[in-house]
């Protein structure tokens with residue numbers, strides 16, 4: 537097998553161009569081979585020579601350059617790359633790719649590649665928030681292109697807001713993670729995942745819900761897909777972009793989630809319930825909006841279905857994994873839940889910590905198996921937690 541990983545870095549004409557030099561230097565230290573494609577605009581900011589020196593490789597700018605010193609076809613780099621990283625990515629390149637325009641070396645290579653393409657956008661806040669730019673980003677995400685969100689802060693133009701190129705170290709980490717070859721060890725497996733909150737309606741305009749954002753469940757779905765599984769994701773309301781090439785089912789209430797999960801349960805090999813399903817719902821739903829009165833309003837809550845318990849009772853060959861979001865006695869409570877609900881694994885997290893758990897990018901969890909195996913993981917991204925969950929299910933750790 538070829539040793540060195542290959543990354544094509546597409547550099548476009550934004551003020552953050554110089555940071556691409558740091559990205560190249562960090563990736564080269566990790567023994568990644570780099571080739572650079574610069575747009576004409578990018579050359580206005582930094583010379584190709586700087587990129588050539590750092591990458592120790594060719595820098596390509598002109599699709600029609602003669603003589604073709606490097607004997608390269610216009611799509612050769614597209615085929616060479618394991619990953620294409622576009623950093624910084626202008627509004628222009630995002631718009632061009634989203635609309636199928638291939639009018640220079642970079643856009644042509646992006647269009648022609650079968651490698652994963654990751655955009656790290658950087659632009660003025662108003663440009664980034666522009667609906668057309670956002671539509672273009674969402675369209676590309678829908679086609680399976682990846683994005684590293686820009687950071688917020690003071691921009692080069694003096695504005696304050698979102699649009700700064702993400703941290704160089706975050707970009708480098710992401711590329712390195714993507715370069716790790718994912719073994720297709722879930723090929724042929726059907727994986728059913730639930731994510732996000734559910735809502736319990738009170739009247740036509742009001743409902744009770746919780747702080748779940750769905751990030752953990754979506755990370756699990758993404759991981760399962762990358763490892764070759766056939767994925768069904770049953771999701772409560774979230775603001776997350778849809779994951780391409782999976783079976784996505786959108787639900788709102790506990791009842792809808794139960795119905796959807798039971799529909800797929802018998803066919804699933806692995807079932808991971810990471811959704812924060814509402815335990816209670818208003819005893820009486822009011823068909824009309826409840827009018828505001830002078831005094832207090834009492835709401836009686838009725839117990840709603842315990843979907844995980846139902847799944848445990850009906851379990852046949854499936855591997856059933858639950859989550860325990862606890863604020864005290866985390867491990868004891870998780871152990872009890874593992875037994876009571878007939879689970880194979882439980883992923884326990886302490887939700888009292890501010891920088892992990894709900895809404896956070898990271899999580900710090902302990903995974904327990906019914907055989908008594910306990911794995912304490914350090915704080916890590918939800919995607920890495922997902923990797924560990926499947927590794928544990930497959931007996932790889």
Ligand SMILES: Cc1cc2nc3c(=O)[nH]c(=O)nc-3n(C[C@H](O)[C@H](O)[C@H](O)COP(=O)(O)O)c2cc1C
Nearest residue numbers: 548549550551575577578626627628629658659660
């Ligand atoms: C000083 C300066 C800074 C710029 N910074 C950005 C930027 O950060 N992000 C962006 O999307 N466009 C920026 N632009 C505009 C792009 O350079 C312009 O849209 C160009 O057509 C992009 O071409 P390319 O995508 O082929 O590189 C900047 C322009 C100038 C003159």
